[in-house]
Amino acid sequence: MEENITLEDIIRPENLVFQKTKLFTEKPLSYCPGCGHGVIHRLVLEVLEEMGISEQTIGVAPVGCSVLAYEFMDIDMQQAAHGRAPAVATGIKRVFPEKFVFTYQGDGDLAAIGTAETIHACNRGENITIIFVNNGIYGMTGGQMAPTTLPGMRASTCPYGRDVKSMGHPLKITELIAQLPGTSFVTRQAVHTPGNVRKAKKAILKAFQNQKEKKGLSFVEVVSNCNSGWKVSPVQANKWMVENMFPFYPLGDIKDV
Amino acid sequence: MKELRLMKGNEAIAEAAIRCGADAYFGYPITPQSEVMEYLMAERPEQRTGMVVLQAESEVASINMIYGAAGCGKKAMTSSSSPGISLMQEGLSYIAGAELPCLVVNVVRGGPGLGTIQPSQADYFQATKGGGHGDYHLIVLAPASVQEMCDFVKDGFDLAFQYRNPVMILTDGAIGQMMEKVELFEQIPRSETQPEWACVGKPATRGRSIITSLELDPNRQEQFNLKLQKKYREIEAKEVRYEKIQCDDAEYLFVAYGTSSRICQKSVQLAREKGIKVGLFRPISLYPFPYEAIESLSKQVKGILSVEMSAGQMIEDIRLAVHDRIKVQHYGRFGGMMPVPSEILQQLETQIIGG
Numbered sequence: 001m002e003e004n005i006t007l008e009d010i011i012r013p014e015n016l017v018f019q020k021t022k023l024f025t026e027k028p029l030s031y032c033p034g035c036g037h038g039v040i041h042r043l044v045l046e047v048l049e050e051m052g053i054s055e056q057t058i059g060v061a062p063v064g065c066s067v068l069a070y071e072f073m074d075i076d077m078q079q080a081a082h083g084r085a086p087a088v089a090t091g092i093k094r095v096f097p098e099k100f101v102f103t104y105q106g107d108g109d110l111a112a113i114g115t116a117e118t119i120h121a122c123n124r125g126e127n128i129t130i131i132f133v134n135n136g137i138y139g140m141t142g143g144q145m146a147p148t149t150l151p152g153m154r155a156s157t158c159p160y161g162r163d164v165k166s167m168g169h170p171l172k173i174t175e176l177i178a179q180l181p182g183t184s185f186v187t188r189q190a191v192h193t194p195g196n197v198r199k200a201k202k203a204i205l206k207a208f209q210n211q212k213e214k215k216g217l218s219f220v221e222v223v224s225n226c227n228s229g230w231k232v233s234p235v236q237a238n239k240w241m242v243e244n245m246f247p248f249y250p251l252g253d254i255k256d257v
Numbered sequence: 258m259k260e261l262r263l264m265k266g267n268e269a270i271a272e273a274a275i276r277c278g279a280d281a282y283f284g285y286p287i288t289p290q291s292e293v294m295e296y297l298m299a300e301r302p303e304q305r306t307g308m309v310v311l312q313a314e315s316e317v318a319s320i321n322m323i324y325g326a327a328g329c330g331k332k333a334m335t336s337s338s339s340p341g342i343s344l345m346q347e348g349l350s351y352i353a354g355a356e357l358p359c360l361v362v363n364v365v366r367g368g369p370g371l372g373t374i375q376p377s378q379a380d381y382f383q384a385t386k387g388g389g390h391g392d393y394h395l396i397v398l399a400p401a402s403v404q405e406m407c408d409f410v411k412d413g414f415d416l417a418f419q420y421r422n423p424v425m426i427l428t429d430g431a432i433g434q435m436m437e438k439v440e441l442f443e444q445i446p447r448s449e450t451q452p453e454w455a456c457v458g459k460p461a462t463r464g465r466s467i468i469t470s471l472e473l474d475p476n477r478q479e480q481f482n483l484k485l486q487k488k489y490r491e492i493e494a495k496e497v498r499y500e501k502i503q504c505d506d507a508e509y510l511f512v513a514y515g516t517s518s519r520i521c522q523k524s525v526q527l528a529r530e531k532g533i534k535v536g537l538f539r540p541i542s543l544y545p546f547p548y549e550a551i552e553s554l555s556k557q558v559k560g561i562l563s564v565e566m567s568a569g570q571m572i573e574d575i576r577l578a579v580h581d582r583i584k585v586q587h588y589g590r591f592g593g594m595m596p597v598p599s600e601i602l603q604q605l606e607t608q609i610i611g612g
């Protein structure tokens with residue numbers, strides 16, 4: 001064991017074990033500490049960098065906590081109206097069929113206000129990638145009930161817990177769109193442990209490779225946390241997610257053709 | 258060689274779209290304009306020019322597909338009729354806020370609500386005063402013939418790209434459905450390049466192209482709004498269009514656009530046969546509205562009858578132009594009804610000349 005290891009030794013290039021992808025801008029992430037959005041951004045950008053396709057990629061940011069994704073990702077991007085990212089991405093992909101196009105959407109955006117756009121983009125088999133961040137709540141607007149809020153789970157618009165009799169059941173939109181012939185790869189991932197991060201990255205990589213092979217729509221759900229909206233600490237949030245979200249939204253590939 | 262064809266207004270829109278080198282059309286069926294997409298699909302524009310045509314799941318989707326394609330610097334358009342245009346308002350506000358060029362055709366039908374499929378001009382306020390949320394304007398062109406339906410598609414795209422602003426062709430079911438002779442312009446090739454602001458994928462040599470209407474800092478949002486307003490003042494100064502018919506010796510004036518102006522042309526003839534000197538002023542650009550031209554005519558004529566297939570919307574702009582100097586009244590049929598030339602003349606006689 002080295003005795004007098006100095007700072008210079010530690011930061012030597014050959015000792016580098018982790019580096020921020022070049023596709024992150026210098027802008028500090030605005031997400032709450034512990035939020036999954038930052039990790040998921042990184043995975044998307046790492047995949048674009050490793051595939052060498054960032055110069056041919058156009059991203060679509062939603063309305064939601066990730067509305068400012070275009071400030072953090074050093075690629076060309078469009079900001080879409082709430083729920084309309086799949087339609088915007090369709091417009092882009094149809095005029096630029098050779099470019100890589102992805103949307104990055106929350107559950108309110110993708111599975112409530114934008115349900116029609118989601119289902120029809122999937123059904124047409126638009127050759128795009130959808131990254132769906134499911135945190136079971138409306139983060140940006142302060143923790144209201146989402147289409148994916150669990151039964152009994154509290155949110156600011158269901159302060160006594162989601163009553164499925166009057167408020168409806170959580171929507172498993174990922175299972176739903178997997179039924180459509182236009183989707184080629186549908187998977188559910190998480191990023192709360194290094195192992196899950198690695199798996200999620202593989203899934204995102206595959207989702208972009210599918211675009212190259214013109215396979216149709218690839219859909220990657222990432223079950224994530226929202227410690228601010230759930231009103232718990234980041235550590236408790238991940239624990240709660242494992243215990244409550246995963247049984248309802250089981251991880252793994254749902255469709256791969 | 259001039260190419261003459263007998264066409265419906267809606268077909269002329271579609272043919273002009275292909276010929277002016279449009280890159281994409283996204284739309285959703287609604288009467289009385291479904292022929293636009295039907296014609297396009299039958300023409301196989303993907304083979305003729307490489308133009309993309311896609312039937313969307315709704316007007317909400319189609320206007321957002323336009324946003325995406327326009328954000329790539331492409332010439333994208335849609336067409337619809339009143340209820341569908343209402344659904345597009347959020348998207349149009351985003352397009353105006355992101356300063357994207359595009360063309361939207363509204364073949365107006367009678368409302369409110371599901372209303373009727375018959376022609377109407379009751380969407381004037383929505384088209385010219387913003388329509389969606391926030392301080393913005395569409396450039397609005399009002400064709401009065403099938404020829405202008407064709408020509409304004411090309412002009413509309415030119416204006417849209419010149420000002421990076423959405424352009425609307427505001428027409429109605431009558432012009433959309435009627436057949437007239439059209440002289441078609443020659444095929445213009447689709448552009449192979451995109452403007453520098455477009456999203457095309459970011460090369461290492463430039464900064465990011467970002468298409469957005471978001472600016473959370475109110476100071477910067479105000480600055481952006483001031484920039485937009487400056488653009489609108491420039492449009493108001495440079496892009497006013499109108500036509501004057503028999504106005505030189507006129508003592509009275511009809512002001513009417515689109516279908517109403519066609520009907521009023523006959524009313525002018527009937528009036529002059531009776532010895533009443535009436536002229537017709539036809540606004541072609543509804544935004545920017547020809548305030549100054551109407552103001553100067555108001556110094557010459559004794560009264561104005563605004564004729565519109567609505568309960569009276571454009572009359573507010575005419576009154577603004579006239580500053581109460583002379584009498585301005587409205588005559589309209591609405592809910593899908595159209596006035597006949599003799600009843601318009603009668604209204605002039607009772608409301609303006611006799612009144």
Ligand SMILES: Cc1ncc(C[n+]2csc(CCOP(=O)(O)OP(=O)(O)O)c2C)c(N)n1
Pocket residue numbers: 063064065066082105106107108109110133135137138139140141146226
């Ligand atoms: C048309 C429209 N309706 C409502 C809103 C307000 N709004 C902004 S973000 C949001 C919910 C976002 O939640 P989600 O998609 O789950 O993303 P998260 O913030 O949790 O990442 C809502 C309702 C809006 N911006 N536009």
Ligand code: SF4
Pocket residue numbers: 030031032034035036037065135139140225226227228229
């Ligand atoms: S509010 Fe929730 S989703 Fe939004 S940044 Fe914070 S933790 Fe993440």
